[in-house]
Amino acid sequence: MTRQEAPHATAIRRYDDGAVAEAARLILDGLPVAVPTETVYGLAADATNEAAVSRIFEAKGRPAFNPLIVHVGGVEQADALAELADAAKTIARLYWPGAVTMVVPRRAGGPIAPSATAGLGTVALRCPAHRAIQAVLAACGRPLAAPSANASGGISPTRAEHVLRSLGGRIPLILDDGPTEHGIESTIIGFDGDRITLLRPGPVDFAELAAVAQVSKGETPAGVQAPGQLPSHYAPSKPLRLNATTAAPDEWLIGFGPVKGDDSLSDKSNLGEAAARLFEALHRADASGRAAIAVAPVPEAGVGVAINDRLRRAAAPRFIR
Ligand code: TXA
Ligand code: MG
Numbered sequence: 001m002t003r004q005e006a007p008h009a010t011a012i013r014r015y016d017d018g019a020v021a022e023a024a025r026l027i028l029d030g031l032p033v034a035v036p037t038e039t040v041y042g043l044a045a046d047a048t049n050e051a052a053v054s055r056i057f058e059a060k061g062r063p064a065f066n067p068l069i070v071h072v073g074g075v076e077q078a079d080a081l082a083e084l085a086d087a088a089k090t091i092a093r094l095y096w097p098g099a100v101t102m103v104v105p106r107r108a109g110g111p112i113a114p115s116a117t118a119g120l121g122t123v124a125l126r127c128p129a130h131r132a133i134q135a136v137l138a139a140c141g142r143p144l145a146a147p148s149a150n151a152s153g154g155i156s157p158t159r160a161e162h163v164l165r166s167l168g169g170r171i172p173l174i175l176d177d178g179p180t181e182h183g184i185e186s187t188i189i190g191f192d193g194d195r196i197t198l199l200r201p202g203p204v205d206f207a208e209l210a211a212v213a214q215v216s217k218g219e220t221p222a223g224v225q226a227p228g229q230l231p232s233h234y235a236p237s238k239p240l241r242l243n244a245t246t247a248a249p250d251e252w253l254i255g256f257g258p259v260k261g262d263d264s265l266s267d268k269s270n271l272g273e274a275a276a277r278l279f280e281a282l283h284r285a286d287a288s289g290r291a292a293i294a295v296a297p298v299p300e301a302g303v304g305v306a307i308n309d310r311l312r313r314a315a316a317p318r319f320i321r
Contacts (some may be wrong), residue, residue, distance in 0.1 A: 030052040032045040047145040059170040062152040083104060100187050103188065149174075236285060238290075252290040271299070
């Protein structure tokens, strides 16, 4: 970014009542604050305040056409912001709070700042299952727009230190509640009539969602529906090679199961553990002295689908950096 931003001394505070109160005060003053969720750390601001939302885009260097996820405390709050069809209500009842984001039509005349949804007629809603963001939502009493708390295009943060490295000096506060549970961003779904469509794979299996909602599985529509689907995203600063079983001398090898490396996503071939460790392993690889990164094969099953989705994007040629 060439524009001069107001500098912030970035404080890190451990989660407690005082830290939550300070986070809420800053957010109600119109500033963005990094807050952990069960997936990754988010950069949260008042979704009803246009100036506050614009500060998220500034701090991340995020293009204005890329809409944000709006976080809510529960289904009632979601219902006030958007038109929830029966399938959406069923999924919310069963999976919220949790790692499922639903793209649904905005309610006409609703309070969400237009820039939060990049002017779209839809809004992405999620009720997160984490004590820190739930406490901040309750203390603010309004919906919070929160993308992942990293500079645009970079690796999502699973620890407070990752946020500091990426956004230090650009935001006033990071609420630290340790490493996140899932370590990978939420599953995003959209609705097309009765059918649900997968916009971004994540911790919750799409097939399960489709079955639970008792709707037929839709085709993923052609074209970019969620800008997180841009080919290059979640990118480390070094070239990344997939399906590696051995490393070249200048490569940092991230192993999985039987493939041992400089690091391992999971020695025991456990996919949940691998998801939780993925972004942290990419951060470590980026910080290592090697020029390039290689990653062992990960099975395309369960949350392995989301892991491979993020890895393919991290390996893709960079058009937007
Ligand atoms: O787990 C998560 O989802 C984390 C935590 C903080 O909640 N958030 C997150 O936000 O990953 P972000 O901004 O990094 O990714 C949100 C994705 C983007 O790809 C965006 O384009 C898409 O959601 N999105 C948001 N609103 C949308 C809309 N109305 N229609 C289609 N896609 C939308
Ligand atoms: Mg992101």
